[in-house]
Amino acid sequence: MINIAVCVKQILDPEIPAKAFKIDPEAKRAIPPKGAELVISDYDESAVEAALKIKDSYETKITVISLGPESAKSTIRRCIAMGADEGILLSDALFDDSDSFATAFVLAEAIKKLGDFDFILCGRQEGDWDAGQVGSGIAELLGIPSVTMIGKIELKNEKAIVERVISDGREIVEIPLPALLTVGSEIGEARYPSLRRIRDASKVEIPTWNAENIAVAKSRNKMLTLFVPTREGRCEFIQGENPEEAGSNLAVKLRQAKLI
Amino acid sequence: MTERKGVVIVGEFSDANLAPISSELLAIGRKLADESGQELSAVFIGNEISDQVTNEAIFFGAERVYVIDAPLFKDYLNDSYVGALEQLDKEIMPETLLLGHTSLGRDVAPRLAFRLDTGVTLDCIDLSIDAETKLVEKTKPVYGGNAIAKYICEEGRPQMATVRAKAVSPLGRDASRSGEIVAFDPGLDEVAMRGKVVGRVKEEVAGVKLEDADVVICGGRGLVGPEPFEKLHELAGILNGAVGATRHPCDAGWCPYHYQIGLTGKLISPSLYIGIALSGSSQHQAGMSGSKIIVAINNDPEANIFGIAHYGVVADYQKVLPSFIEKCGELSSKKGPDIGIEIQKEGRSQNE
Ligand SMILES: Cc1cc2nc3c(=O)[nH]c(=O)nc-3n(C[C@H](O)[C@H](O)[C@H](O)COP(=O)(O)OP(=O)(O)OC[C@H]3O[C@@H](n4cnc5c(N)ncnc54)[C@H](O)[C@@H]3O)c2cc1C
Numbered sequence: 386m387i388n389i390a391v392c393v394k395q396i397l398d399p400e401i402p403a404k405a406f407k408i409d410p411e412a413k414r415a416i417p418p419k420g421a422e423l424v425i426s427d428y429d430e431s432a433v434e435a436a437l438k439i440k441d442s443y444e445t446k447i448t449v450i451s452l453g454p455e456s457a458k459s460t461i462r463r464c465i466a467m468g469a470d471e472g473i474l475l476s477d478a479l480f481d482d483s484d485s486f487a488t489a490f491v492l493a494e495a496i497k498k499l500g501d502f503d504f505i506l507c508g509r510q511e512g513d514w515d516a517g518q519v520g521s522g523i524a525e526l527l528g529i530p531s532v533t534m535i536g537k538i539e540l541k542n543e544k545a546i547v548e549r550v551i552s553d554g555r556e557i558v559e560i561p562l563p564a565l566l567t568v569g570s571e572i573g574e575a576r577y578p579s580l581r582r583i584r585d586a587s588k589v590e591i592p593t594w595n596a597e598n599i600a601v602a603k604s605r606n607k608m609l610t611l612f613v614p615t616r617e618g619r620c621e622f623i624q625g626e627n628p629e630e631a632g633s634n635l636a637v638k639l640r641q642a643k644l645i
Numbered sequence: 646m647t648e649r650k651g652v653v654i655v656g657e658f659s660d661a662n663l664a665p666i667s668s669e670l671l672a673i674g675r676k677l678a679d680e681s682g683q684e685l686s687a688v689f690i691g692n693e694i695s696d697q698v699t700n701e702a703i704f705f706g707a708e709r710v711y712v713i714d715a716p717l718f719k720d721y722l723n724d725s726y727v728g729a730l731e732q733l734d735k736e737i738m739p740e741t742l743l744l745g746h747t748s749l750g751r752d753v754a755p756r757l758a759f760r761l762d763t764g765v766t767l768d769c770i771d772l773s774i775d776a777e778t779k780l781v782e783k784t785k786p787v788y789g790g791n792a793i794a795k796y797i798c799e800e801g802r803p804q805m806a807t808v809r810a811k812a813v814s815p816l817g818r819d820a821s822r823s824g825e826i827v828a829f830d831p832g833l834d835e836v837a838m839r840g841k842v843v844g845r846v847k848e849e850v851a852g853v854k855l856e857d858a859d860v861v862i863c864g865g866r867g868l869v870g871p872e873p874f875e876k877l878h879e880l881a882g883i884l885n886g887a888v889g890a891t892r893h894p895c896d897a898g899w900c901p902y903h904y905q906i907g908l909t910g911k912l913i914s915p916s917l918y919i920g921i922a923l924s925g926s927s928q929h930q931a932g933m934s935g936s937k938i939i940v941a942i943n944n945d946p947e948a949n950i951f952g953i954a955h956y957g958v959v960a961d962y963q964k965v966l967p968s969f970i971e972k973c974g975e976l977s978s979k980k981g982p983d984i985g986i987e988i989q990k991e992g993r994s995q996n997e
Contacts, residue, residue: 399789403927403949406791415788428909485755486764514787514794515908517767518755521723525759530724530839533752536902546843550902551748552911556721557844569909570896605764609775609782609795620941620954628964635940635958635965636972644917644938645860645884645977 387445387540389436389504391469392492392519393429395453395460398422399512406613413611415513425460428508432568434575435538436506437468443540446470448499452480452491458591466578466586473499477595483604489522490602495594496527504545505565509534524565532558536571649802652678653711653739655730656687656702657749661695663702666745668815670808671706673772674743675816677781680774683740684708688829690729692719703824706816711737711829720842721749725833727756732831734761739803741781743772746807754807763801770812780804789908790927790934810912811935848903853887855904860886860979861915863906863933865923866893867943867962874900877921880970885979889913891923907932922962925950942966 397417405418417423425433436447449464449472451457461472475495483491496505505527507520524531536555537548545564549556550571578586623638625631639645654670656663671687678685687702688711699710713729730753734742742757744750746768758765770793771784780797781804787794798804855861862877862884877888889911890904906913908928914935921942923929926949933939934953941954942962951957958965 399928400926402924403791403952406788406927408792413794415792484764486759489759510909512789515768515785515789517751518758518765521752521755522759525756531756532723532840534748548846554845554847554903556842557846558722558840559843560840570892571902574896603800605758605798605800606766606783606796607799609797611787611792611794613792616952618952620951620957622957622959628958628960629968631958631960632965632967632969633972635942635956636969636976638956639917639940639973640976642938645973645979 387439387443387504388500388502389439389445389447389506390496390499390502391429391432391436391447391449391464391506392523393433393449393451393460393464393508394426394511395423395451395457396426396511396513398424399427408611408613410611413608423456423459425463426508426512428510428512428567428569430508430575431570431572432506432508433464433467433469435535435566435568435572436504437576438572439504439538439540440468448473448502450475450492450495450499452476452483452488461591462586462589463578463583465589466582467576468578468582472589472591474591474593475595475599476593477601479596479601484606485516485518485522486605487602489519489526491599492519493523493526494599496523498594498599501563503562505529505563507565507567509567509569520565520567527565529563529565530560531565531567532560533567535566535568538566649738649740651684651686651737651739652741652743653686653688653733653737653803654707655742655744655750655753656689656698657745657747658689658691658694658698661697663698663705664745665815666747666808666810667702668705668818669810669813670743670745671702672816673808673813674741675706677741677772677774681740681779686711686737686739688713688730688733690714690718690726692716699826701818703822704818704820706822707824709825709827711827713829713831715830717833717835717838722838722840722842723752723756724838724840726753727760728833728838729831730757731760732833733829734803736829742803742805744805744807746809750807754805758801758805761801761803763803763805764798765805765807766796766798767807769806769808772806772808781806786931788927790931811914848901852881853885855887855889855906855911856913858887858913859915860884860917861889861906861913861919861933861936862886863889863891863918863920863923864894864900865891865921867922868894868899871899876966876970880919880966880973883970883973883977883979884917886915886917891926891929920950920954921966923950924948925953942969
């Protein structure tokens, strides 16, 4: 039996158009625009998919862990609908505004409490603050090896053979277990849960742990300011009698500007 | 306890050449060192590191270069690299430690920060000394680039950051500069290192490399399939450029992953960028907003990309592209080799 923990985060939909994106400079966070959805952070979904790919071939138990507000239960339930076995929410006012250091600390404490895992999987970076450190941080706090930016996982003789995506290709790394891996979208498209599974998952109880159950750490980094950069509009629109003519006019324009 | 002092950058190289990120780190490290009256050092980790690399680091601004050179460091593994930097930190106690936001830096920096019980900020686009606190103020895009945040590290030392490629211009190379080169043995137990690199797949790029290309043609989700990429390659051949993509075409398998430009893909700054059927999300812009001239073809006049474009055509790309390619063929002075679809090849690559 392979035991996998996957850490997932619920975030504000990162694809909301820049025009609708607003921040509260006092609270130093984004203000969700009307109707904006809370979603699972992209690469965390890839991490769930990576766990499910292992489960496709081996007897596996997948535990989903999320640190966040009560609403994050819906993200955990979505992972269960995708095929994870159980979930746990870590929620406390004391966890709010945690930086990556404090977040990784709480997650690592929860993982220790939950028991022994062969794999701990995280997304390569979160889709809101883009911090990119929680996975490596958990590995360090637990004292286990880590490989980041994984596109493929295979098991061989109690070890994992993983493909790490680097800037000019891939590295194949053999790593002893237990190990922490951070996953990228190269793992493949995440499976879509069936309606029946979504319905079943909606009934699953998600236990919540708070600061009475797990220790808290102090943040290391402090945010001084948050602001939205200004962009100046300056686009010259190239016209034509029809789109075809606009196309050749564009080429003429670029030639005149000595760009081609 | 002795006081921490000095700025250290973790340099990178390929073969005997200093990687561009190293001279960029030296430039921003030099600025921080000068503003706080401290020394700037570089450290290189690898096996059989060329003297040319260490000398160049001095020419680009380092006063001292630490060399951690042993067979153990031939392949990159975070156990050995983090271990080596942990020992160096103990030995020289820097106040500030900087890495590139590269495959190496992204992996080493967070693990090292947690081991040293300090805070790190990844993917910074600027660093400066805060006048009031004298701490390093770290500027980083967040929310996919929709916003910018500034951080300081109050708890823990050294202050750490990774710096985005091309965010800083290198200082002028000055071959008359001199500095000290120090070999450092971290004394790691080789047997205790976990993991092993057992193979490599290197991307072979036929034609101009995306990161180096002067002209980039980028395709988005609106292309709806792999076939239109052939047209993009045709155009790239005419303009002697390279083809890239937003994330969706890569996720969908219309083109290889190494085409991806953006926050989690490649970073480009060509003279000319032509974006076709893509919206210009903030995550995509994070990888291409440094382009000198931006051209967009999109049928939605409200698309984000027009907010940063210099020239635009609002229309269905399928109608615009053929005549655009034809006219470029007539007019272009840049004709290059036809690039074609890229191939993946087995092979070994150097420490990147
Ligand atoms: C953590 C994270 C990291 C990410 N990293 C990256 C990254 O590195 N790079 C990246 O690109 N994305 C990245 N993304 C994804 C990003 O948020 C966007 O989803 C993506 O960039 C959108 O790609 P697109 O512009 O091609 O697609 P869309 O936003 O769907 O835009 C398609 C555009 O094509 C236009 N169009 C459609 N048909 C036609 C036609 N026939 N003619 C003309 N125009 C047409 C439409 O008007 C539309 O504007 C990331 C997301 C997250 C959450």
